Amino acid sequence: MKFAFSAEMEIFRDEVRAFIREKLSPETRRRVEEGRRLDKADYVQWYRALHAKGWITPGWPKEHGGTGWTALQRYIFEEEVALGAAPPVTAGINMIGPVLIAFGTEEQKRKYLPAMRQGDLWWAQGFSEPGSGSDLASLATRAVLDGDAYVVNGTKIWQTQAHYAEMMFALVRTKPDVKPQEGISMMLIDMKSPGLSIHHIKTIDGGQELYQCFFDNVRVPVANLVGEDGKGWSYAKFLLGFERHGIAGIGLAKRQLNRLKRLAASETSDGRPLIEKPRFRDRIATLEIELLALEYTSIRLLQEGEGKGPGVESSLLKIKGTELRQEIFEMLSEVVGPYIIPYDNDVVRSGWGHDEPVGPDYAATLASNYLDSRKISIYGGANEIQRNVLAKSILGL
Amino acid sequence: MDFILNEEQAILKGSVARFSADLRAAMDKKTVTAADRWGRYADMGLLGLPFDEDFGGFGGGGVETMIVAEEMGRHLLADPYVPVVVVAGRLLADHCSEEQKAYLLPRVADGSLIVVPAFGEPKSRYSLSRVATTAVPSKDGFVLDGRKAVVLSGAAANLLLVTARLSGEVGDEDGIGVFLVPGDLPGVTRRPVLTVDGREAAEIVLDGVRVDKTAALGTLGRGGAIARRAEEFGVAALAGEAVGAMSAVFDMTVEYLQTRRQFGVPIGKFQALQHRVVDMRVALELARSIAAGAAIAADLDNAQERRRIISAAKVQVCRSGRYIGQQAIQLHGAMGMTDEYGAGRYFKRLLVLSSLYGDADHHLERFVSASQYDEGGALVA
Numbered sequence A: 001m002k003f004a005f006s007a008e009m010e011i012f013r014d015e016v017r018a019f020i021r022e023k024l025s026p027e028t029r030r031r032v033e034e035g036r037r038l039d040k041a042d043y044v045q046w047y048r049a050l051h052a053k054g055w056i057t058p059g060w061p062k063e064h065g066g067t068g069w070t071a072l073q074r075y076i077f078e079e080e081v082a083l084g085a086a087p088p089v090t091a092g093i094n095m096i097g098p099v100l101i102a103f104g105t106e107e108q109k110r111k112y113l114p115a116m117r118q119g120d121l122w123w124a125q126g127f128s129e130p131g132s133g134s135d136l137a138s139l140a141t142r143a144v145l146d147g148d149a150y151v152v153n154g155t156k157i158w159q160t161q162a163h164y165a166e167m168m169f170a171l172v173r174t175k176p177d178v179k180p181q182e183g184i185s186m187m188l189i190d191m192k193s194p195g196l197s198i199h200h201i202k203t204i205d206g207g208q209e210l211y212q213c214f215f216d217n218v219r220v221p222v223a224n225l226v227g228e229d230g231k232g233w234s235y236a237k238f239l240l241g242f243e244r245h246g247i248a249g250i251g252l253a254k255r256q257l258n259r260l261k262r263l264a265a266s267e268t269s270d271g272r273p274l275i276e277k278p279r280f281r282d283r284i285a286t287l288e289i290e291l292l293a294l295e296y297t298s299i300r301l302l303q304e305g306e307g308k309g310p311g312v313e314s315s316l317l318k319i320k321g322t323e324l325r326q327e328i329f330e331m332l333s334e335v336v337g338p339y340i341i342p343y344d345n346d347v348v349r350s351g352w353g354h355d356e357p358v359g360p361d362y363a364a365t366l367a368s369n370y371l372d373s374r375k376i377s378i379y380g381g382a383n384e385i386q387r388n389v390l391a392k393s394i395l396g397l
Numbered sequence B: 001m002d003f004i005l006n007e008e009q010a011i012l013k014g015s016v017a018r019f020s021a022d023l024r025a026a027m028d029k030k031t032v033t034a035a036d037r038w039g040r041y042a043d044m045g046l047l048g049l050p051f052d053e054d055f056g057g058f059g060g061g062g063v064e065t066m067i068v069a070e071e072m073g074r075h076l077l078a079d080p081y082v083p084v085v086v087v088a089g090r091l092l093a094d095h096c097s098e099e100q101k102a103y104l105l106p107r108v109a110d111g112s113l114i115v116v117p118a119f120g121e122p123k124s125r126y127s128l129s130r131v132a133t134t135a136v137p138s139k140d141g142f143v144l145d146g147r148k149a150v151v152l153s154g155a156a157a158n159l160l161l162v163t164a165r166l167s168g169e170v171g172d173e174d175g176i177g178v179f180l181v182p183g184d185l186p187g188v189t190r191r192p193v194l195t196v197d198g199r200e201a202a203e204i205v206l207d208g209v210r211v212d213k214t215a216a217l218g219t220l221g222r223g224g225a226i227a228r229r230a231e232e233f234g235v236a237a238l239a240g241e242a243v244g245a246m247s248a249v250f251d252m253t254v255e256y257l258q259t260r261r262q263f264g265v266p267i268g269k270f271q272a273l274q275h276r277v278v279d280m281r282v283a284l285e286l287a288r289s290i291a292a293g294a295a296i297a298a299d300l301d302n303a304q305e306r307r308r309i310i311s312a313a314k315v316q317v318c319r320s321g322r323y324i325g326q327q328a329i330q331l332h333g334a335m336g337m338t339d340e341y342g343a344g345r346y347f348k349r350l351l352v353l354s355s356l357y358g359d360a361d362h363h364l365e366r367f368v369s370a371s372q373y374d375e376g377g378a379l380v381a
């Protein structure tokens, strides 16, 4: 056991840090740091830069454009990307990419992987349905074979950034009369297909990123089936369990904790910096200690598991990581006192512009960020489900 | 202690519950303007709640206030009842001259005058003594200069109750006055902003605003204490409003657990969720009881005891409100994150209520300073 990372790892960290400092648009960085919403252009600029450096798909096998990094390197990379306030990598690269590499046809690989590596091809994740959230296997969107195409009918809901997406990877039911899991197939659906429409769902933070998608006799070429008919469930499990080195979100938590400290130093209470108030300071310190413990846990589990696939530990890291981040966002909602109350959705998006800020300028996004933070314990497998998974494993049930 | 409503209070509760539900329904149909709504409160006699009958009121106390506030919270009414009737109303009733009362109180009660407290400032956080706005005596009155922050309904109000410093330093308890300032006086600039729960607040600049001598209310120089006393009534009322909001979002969650099906059963069948709603219910019951305690305490003359209980209530209500709001969203899954579904609206109202008139940390501090502990650690308050 050693306290520091090896010298090579520190050199690697410096290299990642320098790259982000140099190549991430300062405007995008500022928007991420201030908790503003991003436009597609923010992502595209960053993905192009990652592509040019060869770092856009670190988790892919080397022959498909992966970096060949160790698990620890990937962890460091993800932490630095989060700390450096870069946009997150989208569902396509981390989810469907590895599935296509493992199970896709040669044609599918040729068609999609290069475009994804260039950061040009956007995917929506078409899993959830109104009646099927945690119980995904109950999904009801039907696909019926008709000549050279499947005809898809039904609806998907909660698709993040469906308005940016050119393609969707979807789970659909191709066989109705077998065990639920065995009747599911995965297919790649062109978002411009006739009969496919998307409807925006506004969220409590004022965000514009969620959609419901409706399928009315949408024809999906058989060539767009992933792997075998009826094997969609196992591909989905493969995809959801894939490479979750950064799942605890340590870098994200650190950045928000730093923000909290910065704001608490700039706010005053009874004429003193808020951060000097023992009551407030100790609450921050308590979160910081938990974060440190979680960071060590993340790294330890990663090292102990090197070479093995991701285990149930990822549930543990997801639960604690999301709940800790939510606590930090909750404190961020307290840091400006009554200035958490004013709220202007346009300002959350674009800043104050030429207007004089209402209260401190950094106050404008805090309520929105707090509201938005409630989603992280719901999506990607709700924390109750993660606890069920972990309980089964601990108890050997 | 007696937590049981008397007969009149029970009747009030019933009629305010109907009133609030009707108003909510009208709001949902978008058939009422803010002015219509305020008129309905006046017709119900609710705007004169704290005033004597002579002034168009019915002499209600803390408990009556809580009853009204709770129903408003339950139905998510958006009107400035607490700032206008409870905080400003109490302050006017307690500190105006007889002549001023005769003019002002009936007009507040009939809805024709909207008066709001404007105590907070950009740098005051929750302190009522960190007043940097100045009041300089002039030949026939005072000249006010400064800024007031996050004044709920500050743009809609006809009159502002402004705290301003006559002497001493920012943070001094003494040397503050409370001034009645018409919102349309020259030198008053009001910038309306939306609030996270869909209401209006204003940032107010006072630039050489001239008011006459009668604008100064109560004992000159004791404005900090005057404002604080009025705000205590407001804190007690907000506790009631928050309990109403919590109980509504709790009921929604229970209903959702009974109807939302996953894995072939209502999700309420899962023990993890059953225990969660039980914990929410415990949090709700604690908040409800201590809010009732604060409602009773609001009328106490013993300032220290009053302050202890009211601050205790704000702390507990903030905690319970955060927990219940967060869990309500969580148990609704992605549906809870949508703007259209009601849980989020309650969540936002609870966020505002917890951040108004002092947050949990602020009231924890007040509670500690109002509670004296002897050397053995026992409470002697």
Ligand SMILES: Cc1cc2nc3c(=O)[nH]c(=O)nc-3n(C[C@H](O)[C@H](O)[C@H](O)COP(=O)(O)OP(=O)(O)OC[C@H]3O[C@@H](n4cnc5c(N)ncnc54)[C@H](O)[C@@H]3O)c2cc1C
Binding pocket: A124, A125, A126, A127, A128, A130, A132, A133, A134, A135, A157, A158, A159, A160, A210, A375, A378, A379, A380, A381, A382, A383, A384, A385, A388, B260, B262, B263, B267, B270, B272, B273, B330, B331, B332, B333, B334, B335, B337
């Ligand atoms: C911001 C956001 C983005 C999303 N993006 C996408 C996307 O791009 N693509 C996509 O397909 N989906 C997406 N989702 C959907 C997400 O995957 C689902 O919200 C999630 O799977 C939970 O399903 P649900 O919302 O239907 O909740 P439900 O499954 O109805 O759950 C409701 C509550 O019950 C609990 N619960 C359910 N079953 C059990 C059980 N057995 N034991 C204990 N508790 C239980 C849940 O934990 C939750 O608290 C997104 C969701 C959000 C909030």
Ligand SMILES: Cc1cc2nc3c(=O)[nH]c(=O)nc-3n(C[C@H](O)[C@H](O)[C@H](O)COP(=O)(O)OP(=O)(O)OC[C@H]3O[C@@H](n4cnc5c(N)ncnc54)[C@H](O)[C@@H]3O)c2cc1C
Binding pocket: none
């Ligand atoms: C100090 C003390 C004094 C007592 N005095 C008396 C006495 O005077 N007379 C008498 O008759 N008994 C007495 N008891 C016994 C007491 O009533 C039992 O301990 C109690 O009923 C729990 O039973 P158990 O200890 O067998 O635990 P178990 O029933 O075996 O429970 C073990 C754990 O599992 C949990 N659990 C069990 N079932 C469920 C479920 N369905 N869902 C979720 N969790 C569950 C329990 O909550 C507990 O945490 C006493 C116990 C103590 C500790």
